[in-house]
Amino acid sequence: MxxxxxxxxxxxxxxxxxxxxxxxxxxxxxxxxxxxxxxxxxxxxxxxxxxxxxxxxxxxxxxxxxxxxxxxxGDGTEGERLALLREHHARVTAQIGDLHRCLDLITYKIGIYEDFFDEAEREHAGALTP
Missing domain, CATH: 1.10.1660.10 (Multidrug-efflux Transporter Regulator; Chain: A; Domain 2)
Structure with a gap:
């Protein structure tokens, strides 16, 4: 190719x-x-x-x-390759944990803003009814 x-x-x-x-x-x-x-x-x-x-x-x-x-x-380096991949696996796993914590906070903040706008919408709808 x-x-x-x-x-x-x-x-x-x-x-x-x-x-x-x-x-x-x-x-x-x-x-x-x-x-x-x-x-x-x-x-x-x-x-x-x-x-x-x-x-x-x-x-x-x-x-x-x-x-x-x-x-x-080739042969004889498998242990070193395994160690290298295990170290990388640990780093990726830690990054995933960090990203989950970030996502949890972002999701929480979205909820606060959605609640804010939902409440404002209800108040506005209530002000329009006689």
Whole structure:
């Protein structure tokens, strides 16, 4: 697949794909065709999808790079990969807790304003009746 096709399938920009390549967070080096153009495989797409999820969930690029390096090394690095993912899992879980607390407060404030407007509406309706 071309870089444009990969961009379309992953939702990443061509610029981001090149950045990920430079940062060393693709599982395998990107092959090039006879004309020097990048050629991606289905495995590249799967790896990029994992990277997108890790990045979207807040994993910093250096940690994704470290995870990639460990995966490239293969057998014997599973424990380190597991530890890295567990640490990230704990951070994401904490963020979800923080977001739930934020949402609770926002929901509470919405309720106060809705009650305010409901009361004002009732008072206005009562003032119009003879």
């Amino acid at each position: 071309t870089i444009g096709e990969v961009a379309a399938r992953t939702g990443l920009s061509v610029h981001t794909l090149r950045f990920y390549e430079r940062e060393g967070i693709l599982a395998d080096p990107v092959r090039r065709d006879a004309g020097g153009r990048r050629v991606y495989t289905e495995n590249d797409i799967e790896w990029l999808n994992l990277c997108v999820i890790l990045r979207t969930s807040g994993m910093p690029v250096p940690e994704i790079r470290r995870y990639t390096e460990l995966a490239r090394q």
